[in-house]
Structures are given as structure tokens and as C-alpha cells.
Amino acid sequence: MNIETKLAQAGNRQDPLTGAVSLPIHHATTFAHPAFGQSTGFDYTRTLNPTRKVLEETIADLENGKRGFAFASGMAAIACLVELFDPGDHLISTNDLYGGTYRLFEQILRRKGIETSYVDSTDLSQVKAAVQPNTKAIFIETPTNPTMKITDIAGCVSIAAEHGLLTIVDNTFMTPYFQRPLDLGADIVLHSGTKYLGGHNDVLCGLLAVKDEKLGERLFFLQNSIGAVLGPQDSWLMIRGMKTLALRMEKHQENAAKVAAWLATHPAVTTVYFPGLDGAPGKSVHDQQCTGAGGMLSFEVEHESMIEPILANLKMITFAESLGGVESLMTYPAKQTHFDIPKEVREAYGVTDRLLRFSVGIEHADDIIHDLAQALQAAKSEVAAK
Structure with a gap:
């Protein structure tokens, strides 16, 4: 079955x-x-x-x-x-x-x-x-x-x-x-x-x-x-x-792939972590043992100073811990999910102060990208104005 x-x-x-x-x-x-x-x-x-x-x-x-x-x-x-x-x-x-x-x-x-x-x-x-x-x-x-x-x-x-x-x-x-x-x-x-x-x-x-x-x-x-x-x-x-896991995972994956591809071209984003991207580290192993890339991704921005204004300017995406729900959620691991790991340890593993984790929801992909775009633009403007 x-x-x-x-x-x-x-x-x-x-x-x-x-x-x-x-x-x-x-x-x-x-x-x-x-x-x-x-x-x-x-x-x-x-x-x-x-x-x-x-x-x-x-x-x-x-x-x-x-x-x-x-x-x-x-x-x-x-x-x-x-x-x-x-x-x-x-x-x-x-x-x-x-x-x-x-x-x-x-x-x-x-x-x-x-x-x-x-x-x-x-x-x-x-x-x-x-x-x-x-x-x-x-x-x-x-x-x-x-x-x-x-x-x-x-x-x-x-x-x-x-x-x-x-x-x-x-x-x-x-x-x-x-x-x-x-x-x-x-x-x-x-x-x-x-x-x-x-x-x-x-x-x-x-x-x-x-x-x-x-x-x-x-x-x-x-x-x-x-x-x-x-x-x-x-x-x-x-x-x-x-009961709806299959339907949700397909939509999470579809949206995450679109968001990851868009983030990878954004000038304020330095790195995108998503196993579905071409050239992603470990992609060949992942593809051998998985049938999809899932709905989770993380990305680093140019400067740590952008983190707070990005999170403050999100309108549809929710700044919250956890992941995997139908709603898009963004988390700042350095201060939330991974705060108990010493800074020098987590940074050595790539969990830097410039990293955001994104649980991509099942909303329309265009709306997710639009919210990211305006939050990133607002953050760049606020940082530049300081």
C-alpha cells in the first residue's frame, strides 16, 4: 500500500x-x-x-x-x-x-x-x-x-x-x-x-x-x-x-524550492542551505536516500545588523520558533533554538549570527517571496540609514 x-x-x-x-x-x-x-x-x-x-x-x-x-x-x-x-x-x-x-x-x-x-x-x-x-x-x-x-x-x-x-x-x-x-x-x-x-x-x-x-x-x-x-x-x-501529510509535504517542498531559488539570487543573501538546490552539498547522497527536498531551508544575510529589522518587518511570515506547520515561520537559531550551544561551538558548525531558519509554509509562493522581498529591502534601508 x-x-x-x-x-x-x-x-x-x-x-x-x-x-x-x-x-x-x-x-x-x-x-x-x-x-x-x-x-x-x-x-x-x-x-x-x-x-x-x-x-x-x-x-x-x-x-x-x-x-x-x-x-x-x-x-x-x-x-x-x-x-x-x-x-x-x-x-x-x-x-x-x-x-x-x-x-x-x-x-x-x-x-x-x-x-x-x-x-x-x-x-x-x-x-x-x-x-x-x-x-x-x-x-x-x-x-x-x-x-x-x-x-x-x-x-x-x-x-x-x-x-x-x-x-x-x-x-x-x-x-x-x-x-x-x-x-x-x-x-x-x-x-x-x-x-x-x-x-x-x-x-x-x-x-x-x-x-x-x-x-x-x-x-x-x-x-x-x-x-x-x-x-x-x-x-x-x-x-x-x-492524514494530510502527503498533500502538505508536496506543497511545502514546491514552495521551498521556489523560495530557495529566489533567495539564492538576492544580493543581500550570501548563502542558502536547501538540499533541493543544484550544487547543494550532499545533494547526491540526499537524492539517493530521499524522495524529496522538504520544506525547510536556512539562509545567511550580509550583516548581522540586518537580522532584527528583517524579523521586525515580516508581515505575513511569522517570527516564531518551531517548524513544519502550514504557516510560514522564521526563526533566529543563534538566539532561539540553538542558544544553549556555546557561540564558538555553533559558529564552527555554521550556525552564525547571520543565519535565519525558514519553515516554508503552504501559502502561495508569490506571497511568501513578496513578504521576504519587502522585509529584506526594509532591513537594507534601515541599516544604510544608521
């Missing part, structure tokens, strides 16, 4: 009692036992909830995995999966990493005795050289947030297999519509479901999918024990949002 059909049918035919096409929301926290020693399969909602179960089965199906898990946020999902590791363990991670993940690794995991080495994972020789006797996993984003660097997933899987490591891929930017890391050999795929999967900036969610049943059992134990699960209302919102 094609992914478009899987998405549109999510939650349908799940209520044989009424035949409801829209999945019912089961707000119950506890469920009656038919008799002593018997269960309907649902006992307590932290362990399993009928609405969340459908969402978890859906993400597993979309990623071609064995089991799926839904959490209260993307960071809750990552916090749960890193409980697979013990004090003294070592992880290898993409260096251009989402700031919240970096904060978790550096300020929480390191305090617990789990260390992380950060490498340019676009260079597989660096990944291989970082392996230590106590290394347990390779954790990658591809494309990275926010400079859109591309990592060869299958290449990392090969290194991991050679050393008995797990491969974990954050697939938030691409979604299973464009990229399925488990098919490339990864062990765990994760999503901030808050972003493209939910798609409407109205639900906080994290999702995991795994390809191995034994690993799934370990994560189920951790999910149930820690308890940071997604509630039934939010599970329903996620399923509803995911």
Missing part, C-alpha cells in the same frame, strides 16, 4: 462497534477487567490507550517498523530512548544538532556519565574515527537543523554494524513521506511530531519507531516506566494531522 493511502486511512475502520470513520478519543485512564485474571488488553492508559495505540501503529507502519511509541514531546521521546544507555557509555552524534538535543546530551546525559562526541557526520571517516570501545550508538540528523547538512544513513549503518552499535536517526525534517531510515538499516527513527506530522502548530508530540521487536520491548518497558506518554486528545490530533 502506498504511503498516501496509509496516511489518508489512518484511524479508519478502528471502531467495529460503531463504524466511526473518525477514530474515537478514549479519555479513560483505567479500563474494566472482564473477570479476574482477564484483560481487554487495556488496563491503565499510561501503559496502553486505544487512541494512542492507533497512532503508535500508524507511525510504525509509515516507517516500515515493528513498533511505534508516542510521547508528550519530541524531547520526551529522546529522553526515553537514551535510557537505553548506562553510565560509562559513549555516543557519537552529528555536530550540527538541534539545540534541545545538544542541551540534553551535554547538561543531563554527561552529568549521568554518558558522554557524546560530536563529528561532521557528512564525513564518514570522522564517524568511524570517533568510535570508542564504550560507544553504543550513532545519533544523526539528516538534513541537520539548521544548516541542512546531509549524512549518508546507510554509511553510518555500515559503521554501526561493524562495531555492534545502534543507529538512531532524527527524521523530523523529512518525515516518512520523503525518507524512511529504517529501510536503510537504522534501528530507531524519531520525530518531533509537533512539526510536520502534526502539521498545524497545535499539538506537542514525540514519536519513535523501531525495526526490531526485541528493541521495541525494551523501549516499551522504558516508555511505561517513565510515563511521558501522549494523551488521547493529542493522539487524535496527531492522527488527524497526519
Whole structure:
């Protein structure tokens, strides 16, 4: 079955009692036992909830995995999966990493005795050289947030297999519509479901999918024990949002390609990061493991002094954190999403004070470009007047 059909049918035919096409929301926290020693399969909602179960089965199906898990946020999902590791363990991670993940690794995991080495994972020789006797996993984003660097997933899987490591891929930017890391050999795929999967900036969610049943059992134990699960209302919102993922991702991608091409010609823009541009670094690898370029891009402007007036003069595009919603959002990573990464570290990875991250929405592309044009012009004028 094609992914478009899987998405549109999510939650349908799940209520044989009424035949409801829209999945019912089961707000119950506890469920009656038919008799002593018997269960309907649902006992307590932290362990399993009928609405969340459908969402978890859906993400597993979309990623071609064995089991799926839904959490209260993307960071809750990552916090749960890193409980697979013990004090003294070592992880290898993409260096251009989402700031919240970096904060978790550096300020929480390191305090617990789990260390992380950060490498340019676009260079597989660096990944291989970082392996230590106590290394347990390779954790990658591809494309990275926010400079859109591309990592060869299958290449990392090969290194991991050679050393008995797990491969974990954050697939938030691409979604299973464009990229399925488990098919490339990864062990765990994760999503901030808050972003493209939910798609409407109205639900906080994290999702995991795994390809191995034994690993799934370990994560189920951790999910149930820690308890940071997604509630039934939010599970329903996620399923509803995911039904239109295919349509939205196609429009996000179409608009992002037009915006990236326009930005690449603008005299105030020095660099555009978008895997769909001809000549983009890593494009050949990206095209081999993805079916699209997605809706995320970043760009650098000539001077840091332009940042504030650009953001102040946006009229239709919203200056806000997060990404992946139908509305266009612009973020300043140096002061927002990546603020917890030391300046010298993030700048070495390309997250400079001149960089803006742009989640291109599904509005008309001409309106998006018009808003960018007038904001850039206003910024140039304000800077020149000073």
C-alpha cells in the first residue's frame, strides 16, 4: 500500500462497534477487567490507550517498523530512548544538532556519565574515527537543523554494524513521506511530531519507531516506566494531522524550492542551505536516500545588523520558533533554538549570527517571496540609514 493511502486511512475502520470513520478519543485512564485474571488488553492508559495505540501503529507502519511509541514531546521521546544507555557509555552524534538535543546530551546525559562526541557526520571517516570501545550508538540528523547538512544513513549503518552499535536517526525534517531510515538499516527513527506530522502548530508530540521487536520491548518497558506518554486528545490530533501529510509535504517542498531559488539570487543573501538546490552539498547522497527536498531551508544575510529589522518587518511570515506547520515561520537559531550551544561551538558548525531558519509554509509562493522581498529591502534601508 502506498504511503498516501496509509496516511489518508489512518484511524479508519478502528471502531467495529460503531463504524466511526473518525477514530474515537478514549479519555479513560483505567479500563474494566472482564473477570479476574482477564484483560481487554487495556488496563491503565499510561501503559496502553486505544487512541494512542492507533497512532503508535500508524507511525510504525509509515516507517516500515515493528513498533511505534508516542510521547508528550519530541524531547520526551529522546529522553526515553537514551535510557537505553548506562553510565560509562559513549555516543557519537552529528555536530550540527538541534539545540534541545545538544542541551540534553551535554547538561543531563554527561552529568549521568554518558558522554557524546560530536563529528561532521557528512564525513564518514570522522564517524568511524570517533568510535570508542564504550560507544553504543550513532545519533544523526539528516538534513541537520539548521544548516541542512546531509549524512549518508546507510554509511553510518555500515559503521554501526561493524562495531555492534545502534543507529538512531532524527527524521523530523523529512518525515516518512520523503525518507524512511529504517529501510536503510537504522534501528530507531524519531520525530518531533509537533512539526510536520502534526502539521498545524497545535499539538506537542514525540514519536519513535523501531525495526526490531526485541528493541521495541525494551523501549516499551522504558516508555511505561517513565510515563511521558501522549494523551488521547493529542493522539487524535496527531492522527488527524497526519492524514494530510502527503498533500502538505508536496506543497511545502514546491514552495521551498521556489523560495530557495529566489533567495539564492538576492544580493543581500550570501548563502542558502536547501538540499533541493543544484550544487547543494550532499545533494547526491540526499537524492539517493530521499524522495524529496522538504520544506525547510536556512539562509545567511550580509550583516548581522540586518537580522532584527528583517524579523521586525515580516508581515505575513511569522517570527516564531518551531517548524513544519502550514504557516510560514522564521526563526533566529543563534538566539532561539540553538542558544544553549556555546557561540564558538555553533559558529564552527555554521550556525552564525547571520543565519535565519525558514519553515516554508503552504501559502502561495508569490506571497511568501513578496513578504521576504519587502522585509529584506526594509532591513537594507534601515541599516544604510544608521
